[in-house]
Amino acid sequence: MSDARAHYLNAGHSMRSWLLTKDHKRIALLYLASVTALFFVGGSAAVMFRLQLLTPHGHLVLPETYNKLFTLHGIVMVFFFLVPAVPTVLGNFLIPLMIGAKDLAFPRINLLSWYLFIAGAALALGATLYGGVDTGWTFYTPYSSVFSNTYVVATVMGIFVAGFSSILTGLNFIVTIHKMRAPGLRWFRLPLFVWAIYATSFMFVLATPVLAMALLLVGLERVLHLGIFNPALGGDPLLFQHFFWFYSHPAVYIMVLPAMGVISELIPCFSRRRLFGYEFVVMATFGIAFLGFLVWGHHMFVSGQSAFAGLVFSFLSFVVAVPSAIKVFNWTATLYKGRIRFHTPMLYALGFIGLFTIGGLTGLFLATLGVDVHVHDTYFVIAHFHYIMVGGSVMAYLGGIHYWWPKISGKMYPDALGRWAAVLIFVGFNLTFFPQFIVGYLGMPRRFYMYPPEFQVYNVFSTAGASILALGYLLPLGYLLWSFWYGPDAGDNPWGASGLEWKTSSPPPVRNFETKPVVDEEPYDYEGGRYG
Amino acid sequence: MKGDGMAESTRAFAEQFDDPLQQKEAAQAGMWVFLVTEVLFFGALLTAYTVYRHLYPAAFREASRRTDLALGSINTAVLLTSSFTMALCVHAAKTGRRAALVALLALTMALGAGFLAIKGVEWAREIHEHLLPGPSFEFPSAYPGEAGRQAQLFFVLYFVMTGVHALHLVIGIVLLGVLAFFAALGRYRSDYYTPVEVAGLYWHFVDIVWIFLYPLLYLVGGPR
Numbered sequence: 001m002s003d004a005r006a007h008y009l010n011a012g013h014s015m016r017s018w019l020l021t022k023d024h025k026r027i028a029l030l031y032l033a034s035v036t037a038l039f040f041v042g043g044s045a046a047v048m049f050r051l052q053l054l055t056p057h058g059h060l061v062l063p064e065t066y067n068k069l070f071t072l073h074g075i076v077m078v079f080f081f082l083v084p085a086v087p088t089v090l091g092n093f094l095i096p097l098m099i100g101a102k103d104l105a106f107p108r109i110n111l112l113s114w115y116l117f118i119a120g121a122a123l124a125l126g127a128t129l130y131g132g133v134d135t136g137w138t139f140y141t142p143y144s145s146v147f148s149n150t151y152v153v154a155t156v157m158g159i160f161v162a163g164f165s166s167i168l169t170g171l172n173f174i175v176t177i178h179k180m181r182a183p184g185l186r187w188f189r190l191p192l193f194v195w196a197i198y199a200t201s202f203m204f205v206l207a208t209p210v211l212a213m214a215l216l217l218v219g220l221e222r223v224l225h226l227g228i229f230n231p232a233l234g235g236d237p238l239l240f241q242h243f244f245w246f247y248s249h250p251a252v253y254i255m256v257l258p259a260m261g262v263i264s265e266l267i268p269c270f271s272r273r274r275l276f277g278y279e280f281v282v283m284a285t286f287g288i289a290f291l292g293f294l295v296w297g298h299h300m301f302v303s304g305q306s307a308f309a310g311l312v313f314s315f316l317s318f319v320v321a322v323p324s325a326i327k328v329f330n331w332t333a334t335l336y337k338g339r340i341r342f343h344t345p346m347l348y349a350l351g352f353i354g355l356f357t358i359g360g361l362t363g364l365f366l367a368t369l370g371v372d373v374h375v376h377d378t379y380f381v382i383a384h385f386h387y388i389m390v391g392g393s394v395m396a397y398l399g400g401i402h403y404w405w406p407k408i409s410g411k412m413y414p415d416a417l418g419r420w421a422a423v424l425i426f427v428g429f430n431l432t433f434f435p436q437f438i439v440g441y442l443g444m445p446r447r448f449y450m451y452p453p454e455f456q457v458y459n460v461f462s463t464a465g466a467s468i469l470a471l472g473y474l475l476p477l478g479y480l481l482w483s484f485w486y487g488p489d490a491g492d493n494p495w496g497a498s499g500l501e502w503k504t505s506s507p508p509p510v511r512n513f514e515t516k517p518v519v520d521e522e523p524y525d526y527e528g529g530r531y532g
Numbered sequence: 533m534k535g536d537g538m539a540e541s542t543r544a545f546a547e548q549f550d551d552p553l554q555q556k557e558a559a560q561a562g563m564w565v566f567l568v569t570e571v572l573f574f575g576a577l578l579t580a581y582t583v584y585r586h587l588y589p590a591a592f593r594e595a596s597r598r599t600d601l602a603l604g605s606i607n608t609a610v611l612l613t614s615s616f617t618m619a620l621c622v623h624a625a626k627t628g629r630r631a632a633l634v635a636l637l638a639l640t641m642a643l644g645a646g647f648l649a650i651k652g653v654e655w656a657r658e659i660h661e662h663l664l665p666g667p668s669f670e671f672p673s674a675y676p677g678e679a680g681r682q683a684q685l686f687f688v689l690y691f692v693m694t695g696v697h698a699l700h701l702v703i704g705i706v707l708l709g710v711l712a713f714f715a716a717l718g719r720y721r722s723d724y725y726t727p728v729e730v731a732g733l734y735w736h737f738v739d740i741v742w743i744f745l746y747p748l749l750y751l752v753g754g755p756r
Contacts, residue, residue: 103548105558171565179558180549205569213576217692226665226688227681228580234681239583243576516550 007410007507022107023510028093029408030114032401035085036477038121042076043470045069049449050432050466056453066449067134068150074137075128079159080121082393083251086258087204088117088169090400091197093408095173097501097508098191100182100517105175109168116165124158127151136447138248141229141240145221153222156215163212170204173197182500184519188279191499191523195282196261199289203250203257206293211247214240241303245296253292255389256356257285259396260327263349266399267331268524269497270346271338272531275524277330284330287323295320301372310369317367324360328353343495344418348399351426355391359384362437377447380440383433391429398425398476405480406490410507413483417475425472431465496531498524544724556726563730567737570700574741577693581748584685591682595671596753598663599690600654604750607650608742614643615739622732625725630718633728637712640735644705651698655691663687690749697745700738707731 008025011017018026049069052058061069092110096103104110127133131151135144144152177198181190190198217228218240227233229240268275275281297305297313331353340346362384365371375381406412439458444451451459493502498521504513521530549555585592617640624633662670664687671683711731714720720728 101548105548106562107548167569171562171569174565175558175561178561179554205565206572209569209573210576213573217580220688220692224666227685228688234588234678234685236583236587239580243579511547 005505006509007505008510009410009507011510020111022103022111024092024096024104024107024110025408025508027110027114028089028091031084031088031092031117034114034118034121035081035089038076038080038125039085039473041125042073042081043473045073045076047466047470049073050463052449053451053459054463056456056459057450061449063449064134065132067136067447068128068132070447071133071136072128075124075133075155075159077389078137078248078251078255079162080117080124082255082389083166084117084162084169085397086262086393086400087173087197087200087254088113090193090262090397090404091169091173091200091258094404094501095176095194095197096180097407097504097512098194098499099177099180099185100500100513100519101176101180102511102513104172105180106172110172113165113168113172116168117162120158120160120162120165122158123161124155127154127158138244139215139218139240140244141218141221141235141237142231145218145228146230146232153219156219160212160215160219163208163215166204166208170201170208173201174205177201182517182519185500188282189519189521189523192264192275192278192281192285193258193261195285196257196264199285200254200257203254203289203292207247207250207254210243214243214247238300238303238305241300242296245299246293249296249299250289250292252385252388253288255393257288259352259393260285262396262400262403263331263352264327265497265499266345266349266403267334268526269403269495270341270343270349271335272341272526273334273338273524274522274527275330276333276336277326278523280326281330284323284326287326288320291316291320291323298367298372301369302376314367314369318364321360321364321367324356328357328360342419344413344415344422345399345403345495347419347422347426348395348402351422352392352395352399355387355395355426355429359387359391362387375440377445378440379436379444379446382446383436383440386433386436391433395425395429398422401480402476403495404501405483406494407501407506407508409480409484409487410490411483411487412490412494413476413479413487417479421472421475421479424468424475428465428468428470428472432462432469433465435459435461435465498526498531552724559726559730560733563733567733570737570741574693574696574744577689577696578744578748581689581693584682584689585752588678588682588685591679592686593753594679595683595686595690596749596751597756598658598661598671599750599753600657601750601756603650603654604746607647608746610643610647610650611739611742614640614647615736617643618732618735622725622729625715625720625728626722628722630715630720633715633720634712637708637715641705641708641712644701644708648698648701648705651694655694658687665691693745693749697738697741700741704731704735704738707734 008023011023018030021027021030048061049066052060052066092104128151133148133150133152133155135148135150135152139152139156177190177194220226221228221230221235227235229235229237231237264275264281295313295317297309298317301310301314362380366375366381366384402413402418435458439455442455444455444458490506492504492506495502500517500519503517521528525531545552545555549558617636621633621636621640624636658664662668665684669680669684669687671680708731711728715728
């Protein structure tokens with residue numbers, strides 16, 4: 001960092017210049033450090049229960065501890081890693097750059113969002129570590145509100161507080177994308193990452209308040225012994241489940257839409273082709289965002305909701321697969337006759353397409369009422385949503401980090417090592433989760449600390465895969481940090497990529513662009529001869 | 533939304549924007565998006581209310597008759613009047629009348645505080661009558677069996693809804709206090725009054741929420 005040119009990283013070296021920054025790029029790095037730490041906290045819990053499950057009657061942890069471990073894993077990974085990761089790290093860094101703005105519309109609110117996130121994470125994590133919570137990340141009532149003897153209230157308040165971080169981040173993005181685009185950057189010239197974050201922001205704004213209110217009511221019910229969701233006092237526990245999934249199903253799309261946005265950037269760049277069917281991908285993004293709000297009941301097929309509701313939710317869940325499939329076909333069609341380059345980000349993107357497809361197709365099994373009754377609450381479900389959330393979101397997040405790392409840090413990491421890590425993660429992931437489809441189908445229920453001995457072989461595969469996966473995740477942590485200080489300079493546009501973020505220097509100056517950019521080209525113009 | 537608009541009194545607009553118009557539009561859009569979030573926040577409570585009223589219509593009718601219709605109606609009038617004075621605030625800011633703006637902001641705050649005071653009287657009365665959900669809840673009912681529990685659900689929703697609404701009003705009053713302070717210093721001119729306008733949107737929203745709560749909580753009991 002000794003170069004003479006002024007940029008956002010050398011604009012101040014004090015703690016204060018970071019903790020009170022209003023620069024969206026620095027705030028993105030604050031988020032990057034926070035969510036990375038939280039990812040490894042959530043991951044360690046997974047390592048512990050995977051070790052417990054190595055043998056049918058594992059004696060590593062007590063049954064109560066096991067419950068607390070999988071709850072911690074779920075809460076941290078969903079609310080404090082997967083939901084915020086792509087929007088707050090890559091979104092924060094890239095949205096102003098991609099639309100040619102100097103910053104987000106409300107920089108102070110952006111910083112406030114980070115502090116709310118940290119406060120929420122501290123509260124939730126403090127509670128889960130201090131005494132633990134054993135409700136699962138779903139907080140089903142009346143167990144969470146009446147019977148559980150663990151730190152439910154502090155945990156739900158932590159999620160409540162972090163929810164405002166999501167809402168304000170979404171608000172900031174929506175206003176920025178509407179009001180601050182560079183001259184010439186019409187809506188249908190926007191990069192698909194911007195579209196994806198835009199749609200995700202609406203889901204933040206619309207879904208999060210419902211979860212906030214539901215958790216507030218759980219807290220009140222627990223503290224004041226009210227009966228809002230407690231059937232013994234006239235309340236309806238199904239109402240809680242409806243509220244919870246009204247947020248938490250859209251939350252799946254909050255996790256995967258930004259990931260799809262990343263993939264839509266990577267595939268054209270490393271195929272040297274314009275994205276196939278740009279407009280269709282935009283429409284599919286909004287199709288997913290809209291339909292995503294109408295399918296929450298497929299989490300409740302066996303809960304006692306009416307058979308008619310189950311039928312409708314089943315049908316709608318099939319419908320939401322259509323726009324997802326459109327995207328997969330469009331990415332694949334972009335590859336066709338492309339000049340494909342297998343750099344690290346591209347390996348993650350290709351991995352995403354394969355794993356997301358498996359996750360999506362098994363989602364159709366689960367959307368089928370009869371099949372769902374058979375595999376409900378088994379490892380089949382665990383495998384399905386990990387294919388979406390880890391195979392999809394985490395792969396895309398890592399792909400995005402590798403793609404934009406030269407822009408973020410100004411440095412290049414060792415690409416060969418990066419490719420090895422990507423392969424390791426792909427192999428480790430499949431070894432961990434594919435056996436869970438089988439063992440789930442055979443009837444192994446989720447959330448138990450022991451299992452019948454005939455399931456052991458699948459669990460041994462899973463735990464072995466998890467070790468490879470852990471190694472795969474540690475590698476990028478190591479070489480990316482190394483490259484930040486010691487890596488070779490990357491140059492402004494090492495991938496020959498389109499998009500405004502590559503037209504400014506790396507790392508970008510504090511105000512992003514020396515002169516206000518003007519856009520005169522269509523998105524992903526890789527075949528027009530401008531990008532070699 | 534507000535803070536960034538008032539970054540520095542020397543500059544006409546914050547540095548991330550290109551011009552004052554862009555800043556004004558961003559602030560307005562920001563508040564509208566925030567209000568969308570608020571609709572969903574209260575929407576969850578309205579959904580819960582709808583579900584339980586559908587399940588327990590008789591108990592909800594009976595419980596609703598125990599609310600104070602007279603005070604509730606007076607409060608509705610007070611709050612609607614405050615929306616009127618809030619609209620006058622925006623007009624005064626637009627036309628650059630500083631003294632009128634400060635006075636009208638103070639009047640709006642006073643009406644908001646008046647609403648809270650009357651609401652406080654109602655709550656005290658209801659707590660005294662053992663209508664606060666919890667161990668001390670008592671609800672002598674003409675209907676046998678579950679009616680007491682079901683009526684308690686009504687009062688859970690009553691206290692949560694009016695409580696969350698009152699919290700929003702408190703935030704609104706504080707917000708107007710800050711605006712009144714800066715208005716007295718002469719920060720708002722006819723070419724820059726976005727914070728007043730945006731706070732006005734919030735204030736009207738809080739009123740509209742009450743327009744929904746009033747019939748649901750006070751009027752569903754029918755004639756008393």
